[in-house]
Amino acid sequence: MPTIAEIISIGDELLYGQTLDTNAHWISGQLDLIGIKVKRRITIGDVEEEILSAFEEAEKRADIVLITGGLGPTNDDLTKPLLAKYFNVGFKLNASALDEITKLFESKGREITEPNRKQAELPENCTKLTNKMGTAPGMWFEERNTIFVSMPGVPYEMQEIMTSEVLPRLSEKFFSGIIIHKIIRTVGIPESTLAEKLIDWESNLPYPIRLAYLPSMGQVKLRLTAIGEDKKRLEDLVQEQVALAIPLIEKYVYGFDSDELEKVVGDMLLKSNKSIAFAESCTGGYLSHMVTSVPGSSAYFKGSIVSYDYDVKVNSLQVNKVEMEEKGAVSEEVVLQMAKAVRKHLNSDIGISISGIAGPGGGTEEKPVGTVWIAYADGEKTVAKKFNFSKDRILNIKFSALAALNMFRINFSSN
Amino acid sequence: MPTIAEIISIGDELLYGQTLDTNAHWISGQLDLIGIKVKRRITIGDVEEEILSAFEEAEKRADIVLITGGLGPTNDDLTKPLLAKYFNVGFKLNASALDEITKLFESKGREITEPNRKQAELPENCTKLTNKMGTAPGMWFEERNTIFVSMPGVPYEMQEIMTSEVLPRLSEKFFSGIIIHKIIRTVGIPESTLAEKLIDWESNLPYPIRLAYLPSMGQVKLRLTAIGEDKKRLEDLVQEQVALAIPLIEKYVYGFDSDELEKVVGDMLLKSNKSIAFAESCTGGYLSHMVTSVPGSSAYFKGSIVSYDYDVKVNSLQVNKVEMEEKGAVSEEVVLQMAKAVRKHLNSDIGISISGIAGPGGGTEEKPVGTVWIAYADGEKTVAKKFNFSKDRILNIKFSALAALNMFRINFSSN
Numbered sequence: 001m002p003t004i005a006e007i008i009s010i011g012d013e014l015l016y017g018q019t020l021d022t023n024a025h026w027i028s029g030q031l032d033l034i035g036i037k038v039k040r041r042i043t044i045g046d047v048e049e050e051i052l053s054a055f056e057e058a059e060k061r062a063d064i065v066l067i068t069g070g071l072g073p074t075n076d077d078l079t080k081p082l083l084a085k086y087f088n089v090g091f092k093l094n095a096s097a098l099d100e101i102t103k104l105f106e107s108k109g110r111e112i113t114e115p116n117r118k119q120a121e122l123p124e125n126c127t128k129l130t131n132k133m134g135t136a137p138g139m140w141f142e143e144r145n146t147i148f149v150s151m152p153g154v155p156y157e158m159q160e161i162m163t164s165e166v167l168p169r170l171s172e173k174f175f176s177g178i179i180i181h182k183i184i185r186t187v188g189i190p191e192s193t194l195a196e197k198l199i200d201w202e203s204n205l206p207y208p209i210r211l212a213y214l215p216s217m218g219q220v221k222l223r224l225t226a227i228g229e230d231k232k233r234l235e236d237l238v239q240e241q242v243a244l245a246i247p248l249i250e251k252y253v254y255g256f257d258s259d260e261l262e263k264v265v266g267d268m269l270l271k272s273n274k275s276i277a278f279a280e281s282c283t284g285g286y287l288s289h290m291v292t293s294v295p296g297s298s299a300y301f302k303g304s305i306v307s308y309d310y311d312v313k314v315n316s317l318q319v320n321k322v323e324m325e326e327k328g329a330v331s332e333e334v335v336l337q338m339a340k341a342v343r344k345h346l347n348s349d350i351g352i353s354i355s356g357i358a359g360p361g362g363g364t365e366e367k368p369v370g371t372v373w374i375a376y377a378d379g380e381k382t383v384a385k386k387f388n389f390s391k392d393r394i395l396n397i398k399f400s401a402l403a404a405l406n407m408f409r410i411n412f413s414s415n
Numbered sequence: 416m417p418t419i420a421e422i423i424s425i426g427d428e429l430l431y432g433q434t435l436d437t438n439a440h441w442i443s444g445q446l447d448l449i450g451i452k453v454k455r456r457i458t459i460g461d462v463e464e465e466i467l468s469a470f471e472e473a474e475k476r477a478d479i480v481l482i483t484g485g486l487g488p489t490n491d492d493l494t495k496p497l498l499a500k501y502f503n504v505g506f507k508l509n510a511s512a513l514d515e516i517t518k519l520f521e522s523k524g525r526e527i528t529e530p531n532r533k534q535a536e537l538p539e540n541c542t543k544l545t546n547k548m549g550t551a552p553g554m555w556f557e558e559r560n561t562i563f564v565s566m567p568g569v570p571y572e573m574q575e576i577m578t579s580e581v582l583p584r585l586s587e588k589f590f591s592g593i594i595i596h597k598i599i600r601t602v603g604i605p606e607s608t609l610a611e612k613l614i615d616w617e618s619n620l621p622y623p624i625r626l627a628y629l630p631s632m633g634q635v636k637l638r639l640t641a642i643g644e645d646k647k648r649l650e651d652l653v654q655e656q657v658a659l660a661i662p663l664i665e666k667y668v669y670g671f672d673s674d675e676l677e678k679v680v681g682d683m684l685l686k687s688n689k690s691i692a693f694a695e696s697c698t699g700g701y702l703s704h705m706v707t708s709v710p711g712s713s714a715y716f717k718g719s720i721v722s723y724d725y726d727v728k729v730n731s732l733q734v735n736k737v738e739m740e741e742k743g744a745v746s747e748e749v750v751l752q753m754a755k756a757v758r759k760h761l762n763s764d765i766g767i768s769i770s771g772i773a774g775p776g777g778g779t780e781e782k783p784v785g786t787v788w789i790a791y792a793d794g795e796k797t798v799a800k801k802f803n804f805s806k807d808r809i810l811n812i813k814f815s816a817l818a819a820l821n822m823f824r825i826n827f828s829s830n
């Protein structure tokens with residue numbers, strides 16, 4: 001019998017359609033990785049009887065109940081008092097929690113407030129879970145057969161508490177078998193085309209390997225899972241199948257497991273001691289943001305010129321005005337000039353440029369919304385490519401940045 | 416008594432953390448607009464007993480049960496057979512559904528397949544709901560006190576069926592009253608401090624106004640809700656309370672309802688016909704991305720220089736090398752130079768600059784990770800401010816960009 005979990009998300013704002021609950025989704029994925037099965041998720045509002053009855057029902061069905069939300073310092077936050085009521089216990093000031101909250105305030109040069117001090121008062125029967133990111137501590141209740149865990153609803157706070165405090169405890173307590181996951185990461189190929197290329201391989205996957213396609217924007221991840229007792233055997237089995245799959249889809253594979261494309265690109269640059277700079281038009285800085293979200297990117301990222309305005313293209317990038325007027329800012333000629341210019345001006349080994357029509361306005365019959373030119377220049381090689389993405393502004397921005405990173409991956413050679 | 420709805424989302428892929436369920440969220444928002452209260456949402460897998468027990472429990476609690484998912488043509492889709500089983504009825508070919516499915520295939524130049532033909536067989540006791548976007552018809556069951564509605568899980572199919580078929584029926588049947596929502600948006604003040612400033616106001620809120628604090632990264636939204644019969648009276652009541660609250664928190668309020676801060680900033684620039692440019696260091700392009708995610712931002716956004724590298728600060732922004740060596744790149748002096756320089760180089764009315772230590776590396780005792788300087792320059796006024804954010808790289812990037820927009824909001828004057 002697998003260990004069964006239920007997730008309870010609490011908050012009126014979730015039920016009014018105001019806030020999209022991504023917490024339950026994230027938690028589900030994390031529990032799946034350690035073999036804990038989420039059988040049910042429940043979302044309820046800040047209403048006493050609803051919350052108490054959800055606790056009661058979940059306790060009957062599950063080994064673990066994970067609760068998010070309702071831990072703020074204001075009066076509409078009911079989770080903590082209701083957990084105390086549910087377990088029929090009083091409150092106690094948790095000295096370590098108070099210390100953590102006080103330090104958090106000190107680090108921001110502020111004094112702790114009374115509502116925040118009260119956040120350190122916890123139900124007597126719980127173990128405090130440290131919240132490094134905020135003022136509401138997590139709580140762990142283990143006095144009955146079902147474990148209750150309460151965490152704040154702010155996603156990054158919850159994720160930190162899950163990662164540092166909850167998952168290690170759950171893993172130790174419930175997970176005895178071995179689960180092997182291997183993720184193959186692809187970019188630049190749609191899910192259905194990928195599935196077609198892999199159809200024979202997939203139908204011959206041996207027991208106990210399971211395959212899942214995990215599509216996300218512009219990328220598809222293939223997750224192989226094997227559950228059993230013998231770690232070495234499972235790892236070998238998975239590795240064998242990965243080795244069979246790769247040649248079928250080689251040029252789309254950019255990494256494995258948790259490798260993000262921007263991290264892979266950064267590692268390629270680091271390894272060959274090369275630097276990069278961008279000239280971004282329609283992506284408006286998003287490509288630079290992706291690359292600089294990787295810690296340590298200052299070792300290879302020189303900077304960017306976000307040339308949104310026509311004049312910035314002419315003055316800061318010295319794009320030829322006549323050519324831009326003739327061919328338009330979204331053209332092979334201009335994007336090539338931009339890549340070469342940013343490489344020169346910011347003194348980098350590689351220059352990448354993007355110019356396109358993100359929309360909703362600005363499209364023409366010849367160049368509709370979603371038309372994007374991307375160029376790569378490294379001093380020896382210069383490549384430009386045209387893409388036709390979507391009608392949606394935000395999607396076009398994100399697809400373009402991803403395609404630019406992929407163009408680097410394909411064209412960069414470390415020599 | 417308000418009309419009560421429950422939403423049941425069905426699908427294994429939701430519980431593994433594979434697919435993020437946005438359907439329940441979207442449905443909640445739509446029902447809220449016609450005064451139907453979602454009291455609970457449940458997510459379960461493709462498991463017969465789970466599905467049947469969810470139907471049974473929901474029927475006891477709710478007037479309306481909305482179900483998404485499990486209507487595909489494959490064998491793991493259980494919703495339709497289980498609805499028939501639940502109501503104890505057989506299947507009947509629905510001629511109109513068959514016609515619609517056949518036409519959908521014809522429009523794509525394809526012949527209808529056998530599994531798709533079977534999708535036109537519906538439980539005898541249901542009303543078919545036309546699905547213009549796909550092959551799985553929606554179903555409406557009204558023979559008991561609780562209405563059951565079943566829809567496909569593909570978001571755009573579900574949304575189309577909700578909009579054309581379900582919401583008009585529900586609206587006619589259940590909605591007579593009026594709901595008024597008003598959201599006050601704040602930035603630069605933590606939830607607890609905001610709550611302290613509003614404590615007296617909050618405790619004097621008259622019936623039937625309810626208040627909710629909705630915190631998200633660096634921002635807190637205050638939502639006032641009033642339900643009743645007399646629209647004018649409710650609107651006046653809410654407006655009165657908003658007018659009382661604003662003076663208590665005025666400098667933190669940047670907008671109302673769906674106004675995003677980057678949109679508010681853009682509108683301020685548009686209205687006064689002024690342009691802006693950024694010099695970003697630690698935010699690496701994220702501030703530019705925020706501003707350019709707003710459609711039409713090319714009217715006021717000139718561009719940015721992302722000066723990650725030391726030399727880019729010196730060459731492209733002409734920051735004084737001696738001063739930078741003396742004071743460090745993260746200093747009042749350098750950030751002021753950057754704001755003035757980008758304003759000049761990109762020929763904009765306003766320049767904003769950010770220089771800080773995003774982390775995880777690069778911190779010192781004097782300037783720990785999270786130290787960020789932001790400057791604003793408009794030709795007459797020049798302001799710089801130091802912030803201490805967090806230990807987390809991504810949070811520091813996002814907090815900094817938000818603080819920069821807020822600094823613009825506070826310092827910009829349209830004259």
